[in-house]
Amino acid sequence: MRSEFQYRRPASIDEAVAMKADLGTTAMYWAGGTDMVLHWMRSIHSPELCIDITRIEGLRGIEIDRDSIRIGAMTSLDELDRSADRHCLLNTLSDITKLMCTPQTRTIATVGGNLCNASPAADLSPAFVAMNADAVLAGPKGRRRVRMEEFFLGVNKTSLSGGELLEEIRIPLNPDLKVVASYRRIDRTVVDIALVNASSCISVDSDGVINGCGIALGAVAPVILRVSDAETLLLGLSVRELGRDREELQKVEELSAIAAKPISDVRASAEYRRQMVKVMVRRTLQDCAIQLKA
Amino acid sequence: MVNLHVNSRNVDLDIKPHRTLADVLRTEMGLIGVRVSCSEGECGSCTVLVDGRPCTSCLMLVNQGEGKSIVTIEGIGTPDDLDPVQEAFIEEQGFQCAFCTPGFILTAKAFLAENPNPTHDEVSVAMSGNICRCGAYPYIVRSVMRAAAKLREFA
8 A cells, every 4th residue: 555645845055955855765856757756656665754855956967067956856857968068078967868758757867866766777977976976965064975886886876864965066177178978788678677787987087098997887786886996997098999999908908897796687697697797898899989080 | 644736736645655656646646747667767658847848757656756857748738728839739630549749759858958059969869768569650740840940930
């Protein structure tokens, strides 16, 4: 039997956090609700109070300055899609949204909701991890920043605690470096979730030398995996080497496959997933090389 | 009490908040052109326009529609004065059983407002969130192309 609940629409982050603090676990933050409605209908969640945070101005919008891109947690996937021409990383994120759910659900679903649902197969999560993003959390004790790869603790588990909500995502930018990113996944068709996914983000200096590298894997462990040892191998290489069959690239693929801890299920076997990790990582790096040449 | 603005009409509804927008539009307001099929946001039958954008109303709480302009299939034309998109679907027979048609028409209407001169492929992608179990897709794409031509004529 699905629960009956009251509905509130706080006007500010502080007001939302105070409401949640008052009522504790029986109150739930509600974003676009595209996952929450299903969880409520299936009684996975049985809230007594729904705190609709979608209209809080401080949680909305995308801003770019010298040092970072800020994406408010209540930015809809549709709004993120429309930000493509504002920055090359937003262009990558925009392409990702087009793979997610359906056009008429992307108008409701939010970036923050997708992250807080913490699906290991989520499409945006590996990209944010590869981009070195931080999650900014707001709670009764103030704000704190968590590295994106530390935000995810398990299937549907995040590091949000004590009545915190996700306020925004911060992607760091270095004005002296050129940055590009790519995301790839294996799926059957649209409205599908990834069997395996991966994202890479590469920064190069004015000489085309790789100065920063992020590689993240999804759907091959309970959390998004960051392959730090593989990233290190690429630092100092020229971007021209990225498209070629270099020893470092094969090693990056191997380290990624070793890092992956996939399971076998109805959708794919662990062996297949592990093999595909290599392919996805290679393709994301090739995509980055192509973008950097352009 | 929930206040909704639906098809240019303001209504106050004395209902509980834990209801979906699709459910309230159908059962409280009799707008049965809002079709509920999968109830999971995958089939697009329940598509309505919220501030001009297509939304799966089966995934929205009724309160999330407050303060916004909601348009259902009942709000875009009448049998005597059809919307050009509705005309195009009839002329190209863009349906078989027609259960999914309101969702397709509303999605098409929002899409054509932004892209008045689309390609076949762009139409297919734009309609990818609506499922037609009869499989009338080729006719549906032709209907949307015809609707685009009609709307360009009006413009």
